[in-house]
Amino acid sequence: MRAGTVESTSHYHLLLFQFFQENGYEVIVITPLQSNALKNIQVRKLKTDRVDTYKLAMPHRVKVLRPSQVPMDAMRGLRLLCRQRSELMCNITRFKNRLTALLDQIFPDYDKVFADVGGAGSLAVWAAYPTPQILLAAEPEELAVLIRKASVK
Numbered sequence: 001m002r003a004g005t006v007e008s009t010s011h012y013h014l015l016l017f018q019f020f021q022e023n024g025y026e027v028i029v030i031t032p033l034q035s036n037a038l039k040n041i042q043v044r045k046l047k048t049d050r051v052d053t054y055k056l057a058m059p060h061r062v063k064v065l066r067p068s069q070v071p072m073d074a075m076r077g078l079r080l081l082c083r084q085r086s087e088l089m090c091n092i093t094r095f096k097n098r099l100t101a102l103l104d105q106i107f108p109d110y111d112k113v114f115a116d117v118g119g120a121g122s123l124a125v126w127a128a129y130p131t132p133q134i135l136l137a138a139e140p141e142e143l144a145v146l147i148r149k150a151s152v153k
């Protein structure tokens with residue numbers, strides 16, 4: 001069986017992996033950490049494409065690494081979506097923390113009134129009453145109505 005090794009580089013290696021696998025090659029995907037370790041196995045510092053290629057081919061030749069199993073398109077898509085969602089959730093948390101820090105300077109104790117400063121009720125109050133003075137002058141009933149309307153889904 002024909003064989004090959006590719007280095008995992010973001011998503012670019014996936015096209016090579018798919019192409020070679022569809023054309024009957026046994027493909028091994030190695031991480032950059034693995035490839036750097038393989039490139040540094042000699043004492044002398046030779047840095048050429050020919051030397052690097054030889055070093056990357058050696059583990060495949062001596063059967064140190066096994067052929068890779070890259071998930072099918074649907075599974076890979078689901079993994080990408082899960083990673084994207086996780087990243088977005090981290091961003092939301094980071095932005096809410098920044099918003100809380102800013103509101104602490106402009107509206108002291110605002111986060112004690114609203115558990116979720118990024119929630120619909122909080123944002124409606126903030127949009128209608130942009131300064132602490134305007135907010136303090138507002139009628140409590142007016143605020144209650146505004147929060148109730150904004151919080152209803």
